[in-house]
Amino acid sequence: MSASGASIDDFLAMLAAERGAARNTILAYRRDLELAQEQVGRLDAASSAQLGQLAQRWSALAPSTVARKLSALRQFFGFLADEGLRSDDPTSALARPAARRPLPKILSHDQIAELFAQAEEDAAGGSAAGIRMLVLLELLYGSGLRATELVSLPLSAVPRDEPFLTVTGKGGQARIVPVSRRARVALSRWLEQRDSESPWLFPSRKSHLTRVRLFQLVKALAVRAGLPPEKLSPHVLRHAFATHLLEGGADLRALQTLLGHADISTTQIYTHVDAARLVKLVNERHPLAQRGTSD
Structure with a gap:
């Protein structure tokens, strides 16, 4: 193995061990770094001029892809500096992509209320499907779970009295x-209805409910509630959870913990609060607002 290849391996091992990077992130970063090495030569010895050549190669790529490649390179060279293997950062030759990560669709409080009204109506009849949908909705919007986290919840994840x-x-x-009182009531109803020896909270055949099926269930609920189904998905509900918490005054660091983001920069995408609300917040809550204006 080349010295540069060993450096890449050491960097990726650090990401996994110290930062808990996901397997898919590790694989994507490996592809990005090894491809960059193919294009500019030995990566850990590359100069700013050599890295600058990558910008032209990236010109046809999506901004999100460029951002990931740039992140991989910046972190790699930061790792080399921390290890005393480089004293400079050649990635300064690579400008950040201009386009921002697109924001997910936004749901209003009224639309959320319509969804819950429909889900509660469906569950009122006592059907297992209706109660399950209400629980899924409570945990997507009320707890901000990712789709994969939700469908793969083991039964053991639900404590009795916590x-x-x-x-x-x-x-x-x-x-x-955290699980709201509403969600705990719905969960209790679901556990009474759930007729399965499966270890999963939401069993389906030999395994658990799939992400695709969850997506379909959310779309179908939107149709029954009279909302455009293209506006609804499990991630849109997670986004609404984060957005509405911030609107209510939640701290960004607390939100980072609730969402399970390793980096707070990921959480910052949810701070698209309108300027008028921020102005109102300062005018009403800042200590100087209590002093009035000077004559």
Whole structure:
């Protein structure tokens, strides 16, 4: 193995061990770094001029792909500096992509209320399908779970008398997720209805409910509630959870913990609060607002 190849391996091992990076992230970074090495030569010895050649090669790529490649390179060279293998950062020759990550679709409080009204109506008849859908909705919007986290919840994740779930997120990182009183009531109803020896909270045949099926169930609920189905998905509900918490005054660091984000920069995508609300917040809550204006 080349010295540069060993450096890449050491960097990726550090990401996995110290930062808990997910397997897919590790694989994507490996592809990015090895491809860059093919294009510019030995990567750990590359100059700013050599890395600058990559910008032209990236010109046809999506901004999100360029951002990931740039992140991989910046972190790689940061690792080399931390290890005393480089004293400079040649990635300064690579400009950040101009386009921002697109924001997910936004749901209003009224639309959320319509969804819950429909789900509660469906569950009122006592059908297992209706109660399950209500629980799924409560945990997507009320706890901000990712689709994969939700469908793969083991039955053991639901404690008997505690208002939280233990969730295993990206990179195998476990976190505690609070569960509202409403969701606990719905969960109790579902556990009474759930007729299965499966170890999964939401069993389906030989395994658990799939992400695709969850997507379909959310779309169908939107149709029954009279909402455009193209506006609804499990991730849109997770986004609504984060957005509405921030609107209510939640701290960004607390939200990072609730969402299971390793990096707070990922959480910052949810800070698209309108300027008028921010101005109002400053005018009403800042200490100087209590002093009035000077004559």
